[in-house]
Amino acid sequence: MLSLRLYMLQRITALLMAPLVVGHLAVMIYAIQGGLSAAEILGRTQGSVAWFLFYGLFVVAVSIHGAIGLRTVMHEWGGLKGAALEAAMWIIGFGLFALGARAVWAVTFA
Amino acid sequence: MSMTRGITSRAHPLWLAYILHRLSGVGLALFLPFHFWILSLALTSPARLDGFLAFTEIGIVKLAEFGLVFLLAVHMFGGLRLMAMEWLPWTPPQKTLAAGATALSFLIAALFLMQAV
Numbered sequence: 001m002l003s004l005r006l007y008m009l010q011r012i013t014a015l016l017m018a019p020l021v022v023g024h025l026a027v028m029i030y031a032i033q034g035g036l037s038a039a040e041i042l043g044r045t046q047g048s049v050a051w052f053l054f055y056g057l058f059v060v061a062v063s064i065h066g067a068i069g070l071r072t073v074m075h076e077w078g079g080l081k082g083a084a085l086e087a088a089m090w091i092i093g094f095g096l097f098a099l100g101a102r103a104v105w106a107v108t109f110a
Numbered sequence: 111m112s113m114t115r116g117i118t119s120r121a122h123p124l125w126l127a128y129i130l131h132r133l134s135g136v137g138l139a140l141f142l143p144f145h146f147w148i149l150s151l152a153l154t155s156p157a158r159l160d161g162f163l164a165f166t167e168i169g170i171v172k173l174a175e176f177g178l179v180f181l182l183a184v185h186m187f188g189g190l191r192l193m194a195m196e197w198l199p200w201t202p203p204q205k206t207l208a209a210g211a212t213a214l215s216f217l218i219a220a221l222f223l224m225q226a227v
Contacts, residue, residue: 011196014189021186025218028179032226035167038152038159066139073136092139099146106153 006068013065020058045107052108059100067093127188127208134185141178172226180219187211 031040045051071089074080080088119125151159165171191207 011193014193018186018190021182025179025183025222029218029222029225032175032222036163038156038163042152062142066135066142069135070139073132096139096142096146099143099150102153103146103149106150110153 006071009064010068013061013068017058017061017065020054020061023054024058042107046109048108052104055104055108056101059097059104063093063097063100066096123205124208127191127204127211130184130212131188131192134181134188137181138178138185141181169227172223175226176219176223179222180215183215183218184212187215 031044045055067089070092071085074088075085148159148162151162166175188208188211191204191211194207195201195204
C-alpha cells in the first residue's frame with residue numbers, strides 16, 4: 001500500500017480510537033471493583049447493540065492500527081521489506097480482526 | 111547544525127517519549143491476541159473464563175494489569191501529543207506535554223490498581 005495511505009489510515013484509526021480508549025479505561029476502572037466474573041461481563045454486554053458497536057468498531061480500528069504500527073516496527077527494527085513486509089502486515093491485520101471479532105461476538109450475540 | 115552539536119538523539123526527553131510510544135504499541139499488539147482469546151472463552155468454555163478471572167485476583171497479576179492499563183493510556187496520550195505536533199499550527203512545549211501524557215497515564219493506571227485491590 002502507498003505510504004501516504006498507510007499514514008492517513010494510522011491517524012484516522014488513532015483519532016477514532018481515542019474516545020473508545022477513554023471509554024474502555026473508564027469501564028475497566030468501574031468494572032474491576034469487587035473483582036470480575038464471566039456472569040458480570042456477560043450481564044453487561046450480552047444482547048447489547050451499543051456494546052457490540054463500541055467494541056466492534058474498536059476491533060476494526062485496532063486491527064488496522066496494530067497492523068500498520070507493527071509494519072513500521074518490522075521495517076525499522078526488523079529490516080523487513082517488500083512483499084514480505086506487506087504480507088506480514090495483512091496477516092497481522094486479518095489475524096487481529098478474526099480474533100477480535102470472535103471475542104466481541106462471544107460476549108454480545110453468541 | 112550548531113544547535114544540535116553535542117546532543118545525541120537519545121539524550122533528549124522526547125526520545126524517551128518516542129521509545130515509550132513504540133514499546134507500549136508493541137506491547138499492546140502482543141497482548142491483544144491473548145486478550146481476545148480469553149474473552150472468546152465466554153463462547154467456548156465459560157468455566158475456563160471464570161477460572162482465568164479468578165487467577166486475576168492474585169496480587170502480581172493485578173500489578174501486571176496495572177502495567178497494561180498504563181501501556182494503553184500512555185499509548186493514547188502519547189499518540190495524541192504526536193498528532194498535535196504533526197497537525198496543529200501551534201508548537202507548545204512538547205517535553206511538558208510528553209511528561210504530562212506519562213503522568214496522566216500513571217494516574218489512570220494507579221486509579222485502576224486502587225479499584226482492583
